[in-house]
Amino acid sequence: MKKQITEIRFHGRGGQGAKTAADLLAQTALEAGKHIQSFPEYGPERAGAPMRSYVRISDEVIDLHCGVSNPDIVAVIDPTLLSINPPVTEGVGKEGILLVNTNEKPEDIRKKLNFKDGTVYTVDATKIAYEETGLPLPNTAMLGAIIKATGIITIDHLKDQLTKKLGKKLSPEKMAGNIKAITKAYDTAVKG
């Protein structure tokens, strides 16, 4: 039953938009007719503190209401979290995908984390975000890379959802920048 559900874990720091990224991903999937859950792990909430956020996506109704312990996809939004304990690879199985925001190559990340079986993707999302939006907020760019790695949603759906959700909050230039960042991250994410 469970394997019909795709489970995603985001690692970020408070204020980097890991929760927003998780919500955007889930809401985009919902619009595409999937069943979804999106929930952050609430600890001591403050800017800069390591935090996790989870997404479940399924074609069936999702009954599970426990935490995600064996994610299919792990997205590390902040590369300084690669050294945290427990490691970001915790609970990731052989089929698992690890996606890291870094300027390093997948092979280097694989070695660094001693991550043997799964697939590794890297993307320099912070740089892309900085270039396209002027802000070091890599969350939207990371979603572009997640689409590349999984195909779980489409870029067009994500763009629609982004406009819907943040259209009022962001200026047109920032919105265009975010959309560019998504496409650029999609194009430049490397598999290894």
Place this chain on the structure above:
Amino acid sequence: MSKILPLTGDHAASESMRQINPDVVAAYPITPATEIVMSFSQIVANGLADTEMVPVESEHSAMSACVGASASGVRTMTATSSQGLALMWEVLYIAAGMRLPIIMHCVNRALSAPINIHGDHSDGMGARDTGWIQIYCENAQEVYEMGIFAVRVAEHKDIMLPVMVNQDGFITSHAIEGVKMFEDADVKKFVGEYVPNMPLLDVKNPVTFGPIDLQDYYFEHKFQQAQAMRDSKKRIVELFAEFNKFSGKKYELVEQYKMEDAEIAILALSSTCGTTRVVVNELREKGIKAGMIKIRVFRPFPMDEVAAACKNLKALAVLDRADTCSGEGGAVFGDVCTAIYNLNEKKVPAINYVYGLGGRDIDEAQIKNIFNELVDIAKTGQVKTVLNYSGVRI
């Protein structure tokens, strides 16, 4: 066409409140119910509901304002959690004793000390004897639907009791799920106009509320209140049928999952039921006759329904997300045992698990362990320990 919106449990609650459009909401924000109060305030500020929003200085005042508003004859709602519910305590009894149909969203959270903001049932379970009807919800969809349903329950002329709609703190309240919405007009029609019976502000027919009631009459009034709670069970079932016509959704006091031929079962409340359902499916694939019993309406306690559901079991585990600290098990266990002991000829060996305090996650592995224990009990008929704990380092 009904829309599906991405909503947290809290926003599902406030959306239902928007559609109900109550006359008065008096509330004080507290984690994890804050977003209900916050988003409903925004709804009112944006003119999407014409509710009189009463921001108060404490939960004691919130419930007191609700009592006043409801007594005056208007539809009244509130939301709270944990310490907030605890601070409402004495007024909860007054709301129920005065038979005021107030609706509260209670986001279940642990009680201090030690201080903790996460989900468990300590608050709701503590309030189980306050005279409020209690409904426990598994997910955001249920929070939304039960929030609407509760209006009809509370205001039913034969019930006239306050209703508490419970959801799990953070697990449900802060998780976004797809929630299928009803049309505003349909909800408006379903809940109808509140027509109060003998309200305080009907100046042409003056009545006295809350007079002193001594040895000669207090007992009769309390009996009357307790009887209303007993009778409400039948009315709630009738209202479920009506809700079914309105929504197509089938709700029962007690939900049974794969119980037709089940030999072992877990009985639980709220979000844990979903995870249990997943484990039941896994066990069924292995040929283990497992089932799940979910108590939706905990007050009034569905004694007959629980007993009937457990009738053919060989072993039962009751999950309590609150410890009574009575020296014995949880509150749900006590009530379930009363049902089994009094109503069933065959005594099912039953064990209690206290779990998930302070938001401690209950995962499939923990539930599987409990089922494994039940497999053993079913085989041997022997219960090793009645009171057990899951997920705690002892």
Place this chain on the structure above:
Amino acid sequence: MELKNSKDLPIGGKILQAGNAQEYTTGEWRNEKPVLDKSKCINCLFCWIYCPDSSVYVEEGKVTGFDYDHCKGCGICAYMCPKKCIAMQKEEK
């Protein structure tokens, strides 16, 4: 007085009759009763103001007597009277 059963009572402890306290003759509690000497009374209405049971009868600005069905005999009228024209007399039962 015949007491009602729970089924026959309005819910929530409500009292539906306005002002039914009038039926409760608290005058029976009294040990001493106030008696007015009209010849000394200046109709200052202090007694009327202070009476906690609204048991001083006043007509057209003048004190005319007491509602003995409800006066509990507390004596505050006699105490406050500036002309001392209200006497508290022992109740004969």
